[in-house]
Amino acid sequence: xxxxxxxxxxxxxDVYGAYDHSHFQTSGPIQHTQSPIVTGxxxxxxxFKDGVVIAADNLASYGSxxxxxxxxxLRKFNDQVxxxxxxxxxxxxxxxxxxNSLDIRENYSSSETALNAKNLHTYLAKVMYKRRSDFNPLxxxxxxxxxDGEDKPFLASADLLGTTFTSPTLxxxxxxxxxxxxxxxxxxxxxxxxxxxxxxxxxxxKEAMKVLFYRDARSMDRYSIAVITKTGVELxxxxxxxxxxxxxxxxxxxxxxxxx
Numbered sequence: 600x601x602x603x604x605x606x607x608x609x610x611x612x613d614v615y616g617a618y619d620h621s622h623f624q625t626s627g628p629i630q631h632t633q634s635p636i637v638t639g640x641x642x643x644x645x646x647f648k649d650g651v652v653i654a655a656d657n658l659a660s661y662g663s664x665x666x667x668x669x670x671x672x673l674r675k676f677n678d679q680v681x682x683x684x685x686x687x688x689x690x691x692x693x694x695x696x697x698x699n700s701l702d703i704r705e706n707y708s709s710s711e712t713a714l715n716a717k718n719l720h721t722y723l724a725k726v727m728y729k730r731r732s733d734f735n736p737l738x739x740x741x742x743x744x745x746x747d748g749e750d751k752p753f754l755a756s757a758d759l760l761g762t763t764f765t766s767p768t769l770x771x772x773x774x775x776x777x778x779x780x781x782x783x784x785x786x787x788x789x790x791x792x793x794x795x796x797x798x799x800x801x802x803x804x805k806e807a808m809k810v811l812f813y814r815d816a817r818s819m820d821r822y823s824i825a826v827i828t829k830t831g832v833e834l835x836x837x838x839x840x841x842x843x844x845x846x847x848x849x850x851x852x853x854x855x856x857x858x859x
Contacts, residue, residue: 602785603623635687635738638670640817641774642742643807645782646752646767646792647800650777650828651744653681653754654804657837659688664820671836673823674698675770677705680716680745681825682723684758685771687738687793694737697726716753716827720763725845728761737758745827752792767792770807773815778807792806797826809840 637659644653659667667688673694674682682698684691700723704715706729714722720743730737736759748751755765767790785803786795811818812858825834 619681628634631735632687632690632738632811635690637666637819638657638738638817639670639685639687639688639691640815641770641772641778641779641810641811642672642740643687643770643774643782644683644742644744644754644768645786645795645804646754647795647797648793649752649797650826651681651752652745652797652800652804652824652826653683653742654808654822655683655685656808656818656820658820658821660817662739663816664816668819668821671823673825673834673836675825675832676702676745678831679713679827680719680835681827682719683742683771685740685742689741690737693739694723694726694739694763711784713822715748716743716755717747719743719745720753720755720757724757724761725848727757728751728791729760731751733758741771742771744825745832746829773817774807774811777810777814781807781810797828801826805840812840 619627640656642655643653643654653673655672657669657671657815658665658828659670670688672684672691674684676698677680682746684694699815701804722742723743727741728736738759742754742756742757744754754767754769756761756771766788767786768779770778770782782803785799786792807824813822822837822838822840823834825832
């Protein structure tokens with residue numbers, strides 16, 4: 600080995616020959632992620648007359664394996680916005696660093712007007728669309744919840760294609776099939792959120808999370824939930840579903856260690 604400091608760890612060229620860089624494939628094609636590996640499941644959100652409530656469980660699955668049970672998929676941006684992430688966890692971490700950098704720039708900015716939920720949704724939608732146009736998409740489905748420039752409830756979606764839409768209730772992943780019918784019973788697309796208070800919206804989202812725990816094999820009973828109003832963001836990251844258990848299974852013959 601060449602023990603000079605500038606070459607620590609490298610074999611000596613005069614003994615082993617010059618280092619062969621061919622394995623780096625510098626002239627080969629650029630490769631991008633073809634499919635997500637570690638993923639988070641549904642994000643559920645609903646508007647009410649004073650703000651928005653949003654929830655996501657704390658599980659990140661490695662394929663079908665419930666591998667990571669303490670992954671927080673709600674990100675508080677400022678006192679007016681929360682972003683919920685569904686999909687690939689590594690891309691979620693990239694977006695989280697991007698939001699952190701944006702937050703720092705905003706704090707050092709001379710502008711007195713902070714980014715609201717509508718601004719942030721536009722920004723993230725452009726990021727997702729740009730990456731999709733580069734054929735290197737971020738494998739996420741985002742829900743942006745908070746208040747707009749007029750302090751009105753704002754809830755919108757952006758997916759890996761840059762597609763955006765808004766609705767009184769939104770859900771990603773399996774929640775789009777299982778949770779949305781529950782949410783829309785109280786908040787159909789043409790409903791006025793002025794008729795829904797915070798307690799009703801929180802109860803509705805918790806009911807949807809309970810259904811997802813029972814029906815979605817990639818979910819768990821611990822979740823994060825945030826309520827965004829004019830007074831700020833109330834975020835709880837280690838909630839547990841109430842009044843749920845699989846105790847009824849103990850009465851089923853052949854379950855577990857039963858022998859009789």
